[in-house]
Every structure is written in structure tokens, then in C-alpha cells.
Amino acid sequence: MTTGAVIFAQGLGKINYIAIAERAAKQIHEYLDIPVTLITDHPVDNTVFDQVVTASAELGGQRHWPGTDFTTNWYNIGRSRAFELSPYDTTLLLDADYWVYSDQLKLILESKHSFQCHSTYIGLPLKHDRVCYFGKAHVPMWWATVVKFDRSERSQDIFTAWQMVEKNYHHYANLFGFDPNPFRNDYALSLALLLMSGNQQPTDVAIPWPLINIEPGNQINLDQNCLTLTFDRVTAGELKSFKITAADTDIHVMDKKFLETQIGN
Amino acid sequence: MDPTEITQKVKSRFDHSLARQMVKEKYQAKMVFAHAGGMWRAGPELTAMIFTCGKIGEAVLLDLYETPVKINTTELMALSQQRWQEQMNAWLVEYEQLNKNR
Numbered sequence: 001m002t003t004g005a006v007i008f009a010q011g012l013g014k015i016n017y018i019a020i021a022e023r024a025a026k027q028i029h030e031y032l033d034i035p036v037t038l039i040t041d042h043p044v045d046n047t048v049f050d051q052v053v054t055a056s057a058e059l060g061g062q063r064h065w066p067g068t069d070f071t072t073n074w075y076n077i078g079r080s081r082a083f084e085l086s087p088y089d090t091t092l093l094l095d096a097d098y099w100v101y102s103d104q105l106k107l108i109l110e111s112k113h114s115f116q117c118h119s120t121y122i123g124l125p126l127k128h129d130r131v132c133y134f135g136k137a138h139v140p141m142w143w144a145t146v147v148k149f150d151r152s153e154r155s156q157d158i159f160t161a162w163q164m165v166e167k168n169y170h171h172y173a174n175l176f177g178f179d180p181n182p183f184r185n186d187y188a189l190s191l192a193l194l195l196m197s198g199n200q201q202p203t204d205v206a207i208p209w210p211l212i213n214i215e216p217g218n219q220i221n222l223d224q225n226c227l228t229l230t231f232d233r234v235t236a237g238e239l240k241s242f243k244i245t246a247a248d249t250d251i252h253v254m255d256k257k258f259l260e261t262q263i264g265n
Numbered sequence: 266m267d268p269t270e271i272t273q274k275v276k277s278r279f280d281h282s283l284a285r286q287m288v289k290e291k292y293q294a295k296m297v298f299a300h301a302g303g304m305w306r307a308g309p310e311l312t313a314m315i316f317t318c319g320k321i322g323e324a325v326l327l328d329l330y331e332t333p334v335k336i337n338t339t340e341l342m343a344l345s346q347q348r349w350q351e352q353m354n355a356w357l358v359e360y361e362q363l364n365k366n367r
Contacts, residue, residue: 104294112302113330122290125283204330208304209294212287230277241277244284245366247359249291 003109004035004050004088007096010057011075012042015256019263021096022048031100034092034109039085041075053085061182079144079185080166083159093147095252097259101225102248105146108207114152117189118143118211119201125218125231125244130210134187136177140201142193143211144185145252154196161192212246216255222262227251279366288363292356298348301336303328307348315342 005028009017018040025036025048035050041057058077082093090109094100108116119142120130132141149155165172165188172191173180193202214220219230230243253259296307305311305328315338318324326341328334 107297107299111299111304113304122287124287125280128286204332206330208297208306208329210290212290233280242280242283243277244280244287245363246284246287246291249287 001090002088003090003092004037004086005032005092005094006037006039006082006086006088007094008039008076008079008082009096010039010041010055010078011059011073014072016260016263017096018042018044020259022046023259023262024094024096024099025049027100028092028094031103032092032105032109035088037087039082051087053087055081055085063182074182076185077166077183080159080162080188082147083149083156090150091148093144093149095145097254097256098145098250098252100250101227102250104209104250105148108146108148111148113148113204114150114154115158115205116148116207117205118146119206120210121213122210123213123215124246125215125229125242126233132186134176134178134184134190135173139176139187139190139194141186142190142205144189145211146207147189148207158192158196161195162188165191165195211252212249213252213254216257218255220253220255220258279363281363281366284363284366285360288356288359292352292359295352295355296348297329298344300341300344301334303332303334303336304330305341305345307345307352311345312342312349315345 007021007024009021012018018038021038025038028034028036037051037053038044038049039053039055041055044052055078057075059073059075061074062071063074064071079093082091086093092105092109119140121132121143122128122130133139134141169183169188170180176191178187193205196202214229221228226245226247227249228243228245230241232239233242298305298307314326318326318338321339322337323335324338325333325335
């Protein structure tokens with residue numbers, strides 16, 4: 001039985017996702033001690049990844065990332081092929097901007113549940129909504145940022161449903177009342193899980209702790225495995241600067257500008 | 266780093282409330298463990314659930330995913346208490362460290 005992580009980095013636009021994925025792979029090696037496969041449509045020449053799988057990219061639309069002064073093409077369609085492209089029996093599918101700083105995900109890899117992902121999140125520093133909803137139907141969103149799956153029929157069925165939603169994305173956008181542009185894997189996965197659970201929220205796939213998102217627009221410092229986040233908040237009618245630290249915590253860094261400054265560190 | 270950034274960093278207050286919440290989230294996650302094919306969260310709730318079985322030996326309990334799992338009460342109790350104590354000790358150390366921040 002093989003276990004490993006898979007990261008997608010396709011269709012490079014103004015953000016160098018391959019370089020960001022290299023940093024993510026180093027973290028995965030250090031804290032989870034599992035091999036990492038990169039799925040890309042670009043030639044890669046480095047020794048960080050254990051395997052590189054070539055797969056074509058498809059444009060999911062244009063996206064402006066807060067914290068940047070540009071809009072970039074977002075090649076995010078095709079993540080639903082992870083089941084067929086992964087070389088492992090048990091796979092941890094991670095976003096390139098999800099950086100591991102603990103061994104917490106080992107628990108997910110060791111669990112007998114065939115498919116798992118996050119249903120709850122905390123957006124640092126200020127969002128504590130826990131659950132994100134999308135569309136006029138207020139469908140609870142499941143995050144495609146961290147997905148664990150195995151070779152079971154159930155995992156395969158979820159990925160098949162994910163591909164079906166992806167192919168008919170505009171139809172589902174009309175049906176559930178959300179903007180089809182840009183394409184969002186989180187939405188496609190959420191709808192796939194909804195379909196696979198008989199139009200109900202699944203009860204057996206949630207990772208039992210929240211995803212920690214670092215929202216853009218704040219000052220981030222990473223020193224070894226300790227994050228320091230400096231941010232502004234209105235207190236008693238006055239804008240004041242605050243900071244927090246978090247050590248040994250896995251983070252989903254949504255500030256692409258910051259990610260690029262960390263490349264090579 | 267430019268001077269205004271340094272000034273801002275020095276002036277920044279440590280947000281104890283948010284930092285404590287983050288530490289709580291971290292240790293709540295660390296309380297989760299796998300046993301007998303089920304997922305469990307160590308703590309008073311699980312301890313109480315094991316006690317309600319009222320017997321030593323095999324029992325069937327609902328895990329975090331509300332799946333019935335056959336367990337050995339002694340083994341699950343030992344694992345739960347060990348993890349609970351380890352993580353609570355680590356939580357205390359980090360909590361006290363946070364309180365020193367200004």
C-alpha cells in the first residue's frame with residue numbers, strides 16, 4: 001500500500017505555482033514524511049518532487065487575488081482527475097498554497113475513511129464563520145484544499161460525480177444560483193458530495209478540525225514553524241494594530257503575493 | 266523591511282483572545298485519534314461515554330462520524346486518557362508562553 005501527496009500546478013500565469021508547490025513539497029517531506037507528486041503541464045527540472053506527472057491544463061476563468069495588483073488566468077479545471085492521475089493507493093490531494101507545519105494530517109492518512117475533506121474553516125485574523133455557504137440555495141461548501149482519498153469505489157464515485165459537475169458546471173450554477181465564473185473546485189466538490197449523499201450533507205467525510213485560512217491583506221512572517229500575523233482591527237472606534245502567533249499549525253495561505261516572497265526560503 | 270513596517274510591528278498589540286482561540290483549535294485537533302477503525306476525540310465526553318457502558322470489555326460506541334464501532338472499553342479509556350493528559354500538558358505550556366507575549 002502506497003501513500004503520498006499530490007499537488008496540481010498547471011497553466012502558469014502571473015503566479016508561479018510550481019515554485020510555490022516546491023516549497024509545499026519540502027514541508028510535506030519534513031512533517032508528513034511521504035512522497036510528493038506534482039501534476040503539471042510545464043517542464044519541471046528539480047529534485048524536490050518524487051514524481052512529476054504531465055497533464056494538460058484547462059482555464060477555469062480569470063481571478064483577481066486580493067493583495068495583488070493584477071488579474072490572472074486561473075487554470076484550475078482538471079483537479080477532478082486526481083483519482084486517475086495519482087500514483088498512490090492513499091492520496092493526500094493538497095493545494096500548492098497549503099503549507100504543512102505539523103504531522104496532524106497523518107491521522108487522516110491512517111484513518112479507514114475512504115474520502116475526507118474540510119467542511120469548516122477559520123479565516124485568520126477576522127473571519128470565524130466556520131461554514132461557508134454558496135449560491136442562492138445556500139449550499140454548505142466543502143473545501144477542495146485538502147482531500148484524502150483511497151482506491152475505494154466510494155472515492156471513485158465521488159470523483160466521477162466531481163467530473164460530471166465540472167463538465168456541466170453552468171447547468172449546476174443555474175440550478176443552485178451561483179456565479180459560474182471563475183470555476184471553483186470547492187463548489188464542484190461540494191455538489192458532488194451532495195449528489196453522492198442523496199441530496200443531503202454527507203456525515204462521514206469531514207476532517208474533524210477546521211481548515212486554517214490566512215486571509216490576504218495582512219502582514220505575515222514565517223520563522224521556522226511559527227507564523228506571526230500582524231493585522232489592523234477597529235477597537236473602540238479606533239484602528240489599531242494587533243498580532244498573533246501560531247506554531248505547528250498547517251496553513252492555507254491565500255495571499256499569493258506573500259507566497260511568492262517565500263519561494264526559495 | 267521598511268521603517269514604517271518595523272514601527273507598526275513594534276506598536277502591534279498581541280491579540281491574546283484570538284491567539285488563545287487558535288491554540289484551543291490546535292489542541293482540539295490533537296485530541297483526535299484513531300482506534301478500532303473509528304475516530305475519537307479524547308476528553309471528558311469520551312470518558313463519560315465509556316463509563317456509561319457500565320462494564321469492562323467489549324462495547325459498541327458511536328465514533329466522531331456517528332458510526333457504531335466495537336471497542337474494548339479498557340483499551341479505549343487508556344488511549345483516551347493518555348492522549349488527553351499529554352495534550353493538556355502541552356496546551357498549558359503553550360498557554361503560559363502566550364500569556365508572556367505583549
